[in-house]
Amino acid sequence: MSVRVRFAPSPTGPLHIGGVRTALYNYLFARKHGGKMLLRIEDTDQNRYVPGAEEYILEALKWVGIEIDEGQGVGGPHAPYRQSERKEMYRQYAEQLINSGKAYYAFDTAEEIEAMRKRLEEAGADAAQYNAITRLQMTNSLTLSAEEVASRIANGDPYVVRIKIDPKQDIRFKDIIREWVVVHASTLDDKVLLKSDGMPTYHLANIVDDYLMGITHVIRGEEWLPSAPLHVLLYQYFGWTAPQFAHLPLLLKPEGNGKLSKRDADLGGFPIFPLQWTDPSTGTVARGFREDGYLKDAVVNFLAFLGWNPGTEQEMFTMEELIGAFSLERIHKAGARFDITKAKWFNQQYIKQLSDDELAKSLQLGENSKPLDLLKIVHLMKDRVTFPQEILSEASFLVEMPTEYEEAVVASKWNADAIKAIAAYVEDLKVYEGDFLAESAKAIWAAAAERVGVKMGKVMQALRLAATGAGHGPDLMLAMEILGKDEVIARLEKALAILPQK
């Protein structure tokens, strides 16, 4: 049997980064087993539909490199893949269950259900549910005569279809990650399968589609674990073989306790959406990994490790390597800490792997900035940044002549020897006529210091201070090459004039 998995998001807003992890695990599993990856849009809850959310899902998957074999945006033998367009298909399945006594029509109004809840709560019931006991006091095809039911339906009275749960049984299934899950059916309620507007609920549509689309493995977030017993029961009621289930661990706060929330992201100053998202009704903008400067390979690598590990020391994985190493058995059930510092670490590693050329292409010098050699700046800064855009912000000292000098360094390193050596350096630079490269900048500096009897190493930081204003930074000789000889001379002369004479 060949593997068929699906990612089945609901377009209720921007796809959460946890959703991207779910999609990624499905994708890795499908590719590993030479199977198919489907994308189904679960939009049966029209009240929660958000315009633009579906496009966002497609774009996010594309950005991280998850390829869909079949489904929304791609097509395939089971089209349409958007559940709202499959609406008419679900009714027959609801009727099939009614005919076999596993579901029933319910005509209760919202007020009647509310009254039932109140009654039960007042009587001290733990959970006020529509279930095996309460359904006998309600208006449904189990309590009404067949004629009454037929006439109500013919009359156009609104109704829903509910599953009829037999409470006297254990529902058990083996989750690939969690092993045996056993739930007593008396804890479940008679969930609505078909709503009064004719739309199926998530539960019915999800099961019917997984069945029709030949899904072999359902890999999804832990938040769906409570629904799984109902789904297993539905498969039994239909007489279908259930797919295998794998419920992925929750994503936890960076500190490790509690579920990761949007608030954690806001407080921690990091995104929890793959792409930037502008809320269509409020205009509020939520940051995205992509716009924040995360490389897609870093995001994939980071997400892959949120709940899974290869069992080896290797941390850096390309998508191909992940496909090779991935297995559902190596997913742990304990929640996965959303350690954003790890995401940043991956980003640094992937930035280092990019060629200077590739990185330079993603950057742009400001319109008014001096013409500087972007490639050289990239080379200078690449190993020092977490995000590509920092290459230019951290290199702003190349664009602006220093106006301030780091005080502690002035106090500790700006001394008579430094002044002497730097003055000699300026003299020598003025008469130098060759190419001003990092090597020549260094050789002239060494010779000038020696000429005035100063050990170069002792005054190096003072030179950096004079040239950049700071005591620390990237390779100074390369920085001076980028600045150019004239600019270096101008900067050193300025420092000699401004900083204390000793």
Ligand code: GLU
């Ligand atoms: N539509 C559900 C969601 O939004 C899918 C859950 C499932 O995979 O069964 O996540």
